[in-house]
Amino acid sequence: MAADLSFNRLPCNERAEIEITVEGQTVIALEGETVAAAVMYAGLRPTRTTPVSGSGRAPYCMMGVCFECLMNIDGKPNTQACMTEVHKGMVISVQQGAREVGGDSI
C-alpha cells in the first residue's frame, strides 16, 4: 500500500512507529494516531462499502459523527476507525456491507 501523498503527517506530531496489518499488508502507523488516519495515510480506499448500494466509502468527519469510517478492527466489525487508536499488531480490514451477526465471521 503506497502512502497517499495528499495526507501529510505534521512534524509536530513525532511519535514512535508501530506496525499494524491492513488488509493483510504490514503498514507503519504512528503511536497515538487513529486507525482512520493510519489507513488514509496508507492509501487504502475504500475503507468500507455501504449495506444498501455497496458503494465505497472512506473516513469523512474524523470526529465520530458521520460513521463513514466503519471498519473491521481486531475482529470487531462496524468499529469507528476515527475513534479507535492504533496499537502494535492491530489487524484491520475493510468493512464489506452490513456486518454479519452470530455467524463465523466475527
Place this chain on the structure above:
Amino acid sequence: MTESVRLNRGSSDVAVIGGGLVGLCIALGIQRQGQQVTVYDEGDIALRASRGNFGLVWVQGKGDNLPAYARITRLSAKLWGGLAEDLTQHTGIDIQLQQRGGLFVCLSESELNSRQQMLEKMAAEHPQGYPFDVLDLQQLRELIPEIGPEVAGATWGPEDGHVNPLYLMRALVSRFELLGGKLVSAGQVRNIISQQSQFVLQSEQGDFSCNKVVLAAGLGNKYLGPMVGIDAPVFPNRGQVLIAERVRPFLNYPTGHVRQTEEGTVQCGDSKEDVGFDTGTTTDVLAQIAHRATTMFPLLKDVNLIRSWGALRIMTPDGNPIYQQSEQYPGAYLVTCHSGVTLAAAHSGPIADWIATGSTDHAIDLEKFHGSRFKF
C-alpha cells in the same frame, strides 16, 4: 359541487386535516374518486405518530374486544398488496412491503398460554375462520434458527407483515400530488365554522373553504372534533423504539417486538406508557426493551444500538378506531386509530369511498366504530 367553489381560491371539495398516514390515505382515496382534496398539515410542531411508528402491517390479536375491528384489519391486510403495487408503480418508491406472516414471541409458558387463549376466543367469534398457529420453541427454531433458548414459543399469524413507514409516507404524498391533490402546511387549524353547506377552516395561514371536512389529526382530533359536533376521547400512549446498526439479514419474519428492515436495521420496541404528551425516552424502559430483544435473539447482544425515540399512539378508551360522520354537521367526518400502517389500505379504499360517495362497504360495519359507544 358548485361553480363558485371551484373558482374560490383556497377551496376544495374535501379538506383533510392531518398530513400523517391516516389523513394521506383517506385523501388519496378520495382524490382517486375525482374529487379535489386538500390536506392541511400542522407542520413539524405536530406530534407525528406516523414518523415514529414501528411499521407493522399486523393482524393477529387486533380486535380481540371488537370483532368488527378484527374484520377491518384483515380486510386492510388483504388490500395492502394492491395499495403497495399502485404506489410503487406510479411513484417508483419501493415501500418494502412483506406479508409472509409474523410472529409474536412469548418468553414464558404463561404468556404463550394466555395469548393462545386470546386467539382461540377470537377464532370462535369469526365463523369464517381466523388463521393462527401456536409454535413451541422447536417449531419456532425451524422458522428462525437464531431464536434464544429461553423463549417459550410464539404465535404465528399468516396474514401479518411489515413495511417501511417512512417510504410509505413519501409514496403517499407523491401519489396524492400526482393525482392533483394539494398538500398545505397550514399550521394549526384553530377553528372550523359551518356555513351554507360549506365549512371554513381558520388556520394560522388563513381561511380555507370546503364542502366536506375530514378530521384525521391524531391527538388533535380531541379538540377539533367538538367544533363539528363529534366527541373524540383520544389520549396519548407512548411507545419507545430502539434502533440497532445495520446487520446482514437474519430475521425473515417480523415479530411484535423486533423486526429487521430490508436495509438490515434492527428495530426493537413495543413499550406502552401513560405519560401524557411526553415523547422522550427513559433508560429503564429502553433497558427492558433491550432485555426482551436479546432474550429473543441472543446474537443482538453484540450489536451496537445507534438511536432511540419515543412516539405517541393515539388511543381511544377501548383501543379501537372511531369512524364517524357528524349528525349535527353532515359532511364533517372524524377518523382516528392507532394503526395507521395496518389500516392504510382500508383507509385509502373503503373508508375513503364512504366519505367520497356515502356508500358503505357492508364488510366494514361502520356503525360499530361510532364514538357514541363511549357514552355508556
